[in-house]
Amino acid sequence: xxxxxxxxxxxxxxxxxxxxxxxxxxxxxxxxxxxxxxxxxxxxxxxxxxxxxxxxxxxxxxxxxxxxxxxxxxxxxxxxxxxxxxxxxxxxxxxxxxxxxxxxxxxxxxxxxxxxxxxxxxxxxxxxxxxxxxxxxxxxxxxxxxxxxxxxxxxxxxxxxxxxxxxxxxxxxxxxxxxxxxxxxxxxxxxxxxxxxxxxxxxxxxxxxxxxxxxxxxxxxxxxxxxxxxxxxxxxxxxxxxxxxxxxxxxxxxxxxxxxxxxxxxxxxxxxxxxxxxxxxxxxxxxxxxxxxxxxxxxxxxxxxxxxxxxxxxxxxxxxxxxxxxxxxxxxxxxxxxxxxxxxxxxxxxxxxxxxxxxxxxxxxxxxxxxxxxxxxxxxxxxxxxxxxxxxxxxxxxxxxxxxxxxxxxxxxxxxxxxxxxxxxxxxxxxxxxxxxxxxxxxxxxxxxxxxxxxxxxxxxxxxxxxxxxxxxxxxxxxxxxxxxxxxxxxxxxxxxxxxxxxxxxxxxxxxxxxxxxxxxxxxxxxxxxxxxxxxxxxxxxxxxxxxxxxxxxxxxxxxxxxxxxxxxxxxxxxxx
DNA sequence: AAAAAAC
Numbered sequence: 296x297x298x299x300x301x302x303x304x305x306x307x308x309x310x311x312x313x314x315x316x317x318x319x320x321x322x323x324x325x326x327x328x329x330x331x332x333x334x335x336x337x338x339x340x341x342x343x344x345x346x347x348x349x350x351x352x353x354x355x356x357x358x359x360x361x362x363x364x365x366x367x368x369x370x371x372x373x374x375x376x377x378x379x380x381x382x383x384x385x386x387x388x389x390x391x392x393x394x395x396x397x398x399x400x401x402x403x404x405x406x407x408x409x410x411x412x413x414x415x416x417x418x419x420x421x422x423x424x425x426x427x428x429x430x431x432x433x434x435x436x437x438x439x440x441x442x443x444x445x446x447x448x449x450x451x452x453x454x455x456x457x458x459x460x461x462x463x464x465x466x467x468x469x470x471x472x473x474x475x476x477x478x479x480x481x482x483x484x485x486x487x488x489x490x491x492x493x494x495x496x497x498x499x500x501x502x503x504x505x506x507x508x509x510x511x512x513x514x515x516x517x518x519x520x521x522x523x524x525x526x527x528x529x530x531x532x533x534x535x536x537x538x539x540x541x542x543x544x545x546x547x548x549x550x551x552x553x554x555x556x557x558x559x560x561x562x563x564x565x566x567x568x569x570x571x572x573x574x575x576x577x578x579x580x581x582x583x584x585x586x587x588x589x590x591x592x593x594x595x596x597x598x599x600x601x602x603x604x605x606x607x608x609x610x611x612x613x614x615x616x617x618x619x620x621x622x623x624x625x626x627x628x629x630x631x632x633x634x635x636x637x638x639x640x641x642x643x644x645x646x647x648x649x650x651x652x653x654x655x656x657x658x659x660x661x662x663x664x665x666x667x668x669x670x671x672x673x674x675x676x677x678x679x680x681x682x683x684x685x686x687x688x689x690x691x692x693x694x695x696x697x698x699x700x701x702x703x704x705x706x707x708x709x710x711x712x713x714x715x716x717x718x719x720x721x722x723x724x725x726x727x728x729x730x731x732x733x734x735x736x737x738x739x740x741x742x743x744x745x746x747x748x749x750x751x752x753x754x755x756x757x758x759x760x761x762x763x764x765x766x767x768x769x770x771x772x773x774x775x776x777x778x779x780x781x782x783x784x785x786x787x788x789x790x791x792x793x794x795x796x797x798x799x800x801x802x803x804x805x806x807x808x809x810x811x812x813x814x815x816x817x818x819x820x821x822x823x824x825x826x827x828x829x830x831x832x833x834x835x836x837x838x839x840x841x842x843x844x845x846x847x848x849x850x851x852x853x854x855x856x857x858x859x860x861x862x863x864x865x866x867x868x869x870x871x872x
Numbered sequence: 873a874a875a876a877a878a879c
Contacts, residue, residue, distance in 0.1 A: 504876095504877065504878075505876095505877065505878080506877090506878085532879085553877080553878055553879090554878065555877085555878035555879055556878075556879070558878090558879095559878095559879065581877090586876085586877070586878080587877085587878075590878075676874095676875065676876090677875065677876080678875095678876080700876085700877095701876070701877055701878080702876095726875085726876065726877090727875070727876050727877075728876070728877065730876095748873075748874055748875065748876095749873085749874090752875095779873095780873095
């Protein structure tokens with residue numbers, strides 16, 4: 296068993312059957328009743344330890360054991376041991392994930408810049424060196440964060456010394472806490488405490504690309520803030536409205552927001568940022584892409600206070616974007632954990648050839664009708680495709696299917712996230728909205744139903760699994776149309792130790808392939824249905840899927856492309872293969 | 873290179 300685990304991590308001896316076996320061991324416990332045909336069930340005793348992505352649903356992370364083996368017995372104790380062994384091979388058992396373990400080897404960390412402060416190996420070091428408040432330390436312990444991860448050890452001292460920072464660290468390695476801890480420490484007392492140093496108005500801004508991620512960061516922030524009367528605002532239409540009163544917004548300490556929401560408040564003069572001392576960009580490469588950049592620049596310009604500290608964080612930072620980031624930062628330190636643009640080795644990645652779009656659904660259905668490890672997260676390339684795929688899965692009898700994309704209402708999105716947090720979703724079909732930052736620790740498998748549009752997207756998508764030192768599995772479907780970008784993704788697999796069929800590695804240069812691809816037809820807006828039998832009674836179930844109604848409205852507005860006639864239109868793509 | 877997401 297041990298030998299196998301090592302081999303499989305190296306990615307050489309990997310084979311499907313063995314992996315399945317291994318994963319069964321992981322879900323473990325005396326597997327008895329099989330609630331959901333073909334689905335490897337979580338057993339009762341396995342649930343609390345394994346699925347603490349419930350932490351948000353319960354309003355706080357369950358307290359974790361301080362040392363191996365205490366107060367956990369039987370099957371779950373065994374599971375813990377496996378986890379801990381995993382962590383020896385990697386430092387990615389992130390504090391962000393409220394997990395802890397024995398001292399472990401770390402990813403290589405490189406820090407470049409002038410006068411780089413030494414890393415803090417323990418949270419206690421932050422107290423002795425920087426007088427970090429006991430409250431924050433206590434809260435960290437309270438939520439099971441006992442030892443800094445690589446990015447935390449290096450990043451926190453840098454930020455506490457008021458330096459600008461560009462931090463690159465893999466998915467699930469605790470980036471959120473690397474900026475929350477120093478920002479909260481630097482703010483000291485809540486602004487409402489009438490400390491004259493505080494000035495008036497919000498003192499820290501954290502920007503994230505999606506509502507869901509902003510929400511998650513807000514939750515983390517509340518954990519650290521417990522016991523103090525900080526005003527930490529998750530910016531939304533509603534909260535922005537409550538801040539229309541200047542006397543109210545003058546007492547806010549931290550705002551966590553998506554860029555556009557903040558820009559709108561700025562433009563309607565409902566917000567001043569002249570007291571902001573810390574500005575953090577999470578998912579920095581996304582925040583600095585052409586779509587978000589103008590908004591972010593507007594926010595940066597509005598932060599007029601002298602000595603504004605800026606920091607950017609991401610798991611990926613392409614050279615072009617990095618130049619933009621570095622141009623923004625003042626005498627920055629650049630910290631890279633592990634290898635840039637490389638996913639975690641704990642994620643077993645594979646590529647599956649599906650010929651063309653119509654072949655995808657049958658392939659996925661066959662996969663989901665065999666035993667698999669829920670919850671599984673499926674990525675599609677567009678909102679209509681996410682909705683229609685979820686719909687097709689329900690029609691074909693797959694249990695506990697959910698859907699989440701930005702075309703859904705705020706409430707639908709929130710409900711979908713909480714079902715996910717509670718473990719009620721077995722199959723979550725989504726778009727890029729879920730690709731970055733979301734920390735659902737229970738996710739066992741990621742399936743790229745539609746090929747990712749960039750290496751960055753691929754890395755972030757598959758990074759939703761394999762968190763907290765657990766194993767994860769990532770399957771990527773590719774069609775003939777995806778060939779031009781296949782090699783780039785295949786290289787990512789190879790770099791992180793997953794096997795790739797030899798013929799893929801021998802593909803010609805992408806540029807040649809691209810030329811061949813010229814004139815290809817665009818991907819269908821809806822996924823291709825598997826078959827049209829037995830639909831009528833199944834159609835009733837469709838309303839269970841959030842976003843369905845909306846999709847139709849949108850479809851109608853856009854010219855009915857994805858409406859009820861999509862099945863007749865299924866032939867449209869025939870010419871594209 | 874292109875969609876999604878931000879409202």
